[in-house]
Amino acid sequence: MMFEWFNVILVIFLIVCAIAVERTKDLLAAVIIFASYSLFMSVLWLLLAAPDIALTEAAIGAGVTTLLFLVVISRTTRMEK
Amino acid sequence: MNDLIVKLISRLLIPFIQLYGIYIILHGHLSFGGGFSGGALVGSSLMLYAIIFGLKESEKKLPHSVSQFIESFGVLAYIIIGFIGMILVGSFLSNKSAGFSLGEFGTLFSAGMIPLLTLAIGIKVASTMITLLQRLLKEDSHD
Numbered sequence: 547m548m549f550e551w552f553n554v555i556l557v558i559f560l561i562v563c564a565i566a567v568e569r570t571k572d573l574l575a576a577v578i579i580f581a582s583y584s585l586f587m588s589v590l591w592l593l594l595a596a597p598d599i600a601l602t603e604a605a606i607g608a609g610v611t612t613l614l615f616l617v618v619i620s621r622t623t624r625m626e627k
Numbered sequence: 628m629n630d631l632i633v634k635l636i637s638r639l640l641i642p643f644i645q646l647y648g649i650y651i652i653l654h655g656h657l658s659f660g661g662g663f664s665g666g667a668l669v670g671s672s673l674m675l676y677a678i679i680f681g682l683k684e685s686e687k688k689l690p691h692s693v694s695q696f697i698e699s700f701g702v703l704a705y706i707i708i709g710f711i712g713m714i715l716v717g718s719f720l721s722n723k724s725a726g727f728s729l730g731e732f733g734t735l736f737s738a739g740m741i742p743l744l745t746l747a748i749g750i751k752v753a754s755t756m757i758t759l760l761q762r763l764l765k766e767d768s769h770d
Contacts, residue, residue, distance in 0.1 A: 598659040601651070605667040610756065613674055617764075 549593065556590045571626045577615040584608040637679045644672040648753070655745035656738040662748025669749065670756030677757065682764045691761050694754045701751025708740050708747065720744075 563583040570576045584607030591600035648668030655661035677685035712721035720740075723729055727739030736742075 598661065598664055601660050601664040602667060605664065605671055609671040610667070610674060613671070613678055614760075614763075617678060 553590070553593060556586055556593070559586050560590070572624065573619055573626055574616075574624050577612055577619065580615070581608045581612045584611070634679060637675055641672050641676055644675075645669055648672065648749075652745055652749035653735070653742070655749075656741045657733065657735070662745040663752055665745075666749035666752025667756070670753040673753065673757040674760045677760055677764065682761065685757075685761065689757060691758070691765075694758045694761070697750060698754040698758055701747050701749075701754065704747040705744060705751070708743055711740075 560583060563579055563586070567576050567579050567583065570579065584603060587607065588600040588603040591597075591603055645668075648665045650665075651660040651668060652662060652665035655665065673685075673689065676688070709720045712725040713719050715721075715725040722739040722741070729739050730737030
């Protein structure tokens with residue numbers, strides 16, 4: 547019962563993060579919100595009994611994707627026009 | 628990127644990321660994770676180094692030709708290990724029937740050839756990631 551409510555809280559946080567990524571005009575802030583989205587997604591994978599997917603999500607979703615987006619932002623502009 | 632704090636923290640952090648990735652690769656047949664997860668961790672540490680210290684320093688540590696060679700070697704090792712079973716027994720990737728010792732269950736040296744396969748996948752994934760990033764950074768470094 548406790549874990550189900552924890553799942554619900556995590557899913558609500560995911561939805562809030564996804565909407566915030568879409569709404570924000572600052573692309574650097576959007577990338578950081580997207581990294582936190584991946585982090586909570588990896589916690590959710592762990593609760594869904596898939597620890598290997600959680601590891602991969604934490605390494606690729608929160609690590610590599612953020613790095614690549616940061617490189618792209620440093621080459622272009624930070625604010626959305 | 629020319630920031631002192633970022634350089635110092637990443638210099639401290641990169642060995643531990645690599646150690647954790649190698650741990651996951653070597654324990655791929657015992658616990659969760661395996662070649663892809665561990666290889667992604669090692670590759671992301673190499674990518675972090677390439678982004679923080681620049682393309683030139685990264686190519687000094689791991690030249691593009693060498694990482695390309697390692698990348699092909701990973702696939703080749705997987706196929707060769709698979710063909711050992713095919714030659715000896717007749718089916719691709721056959722493990723116990725091809726004479727690989729299964730060892731004692733739960734120890735590090737067990738499960739026949741699966742640790743070797745996991746190691747090959749880890750090498751392949753890690754070097755693919757760093758090759759991809761080096762190629763991407765090199766593409767528009769003409770400015």
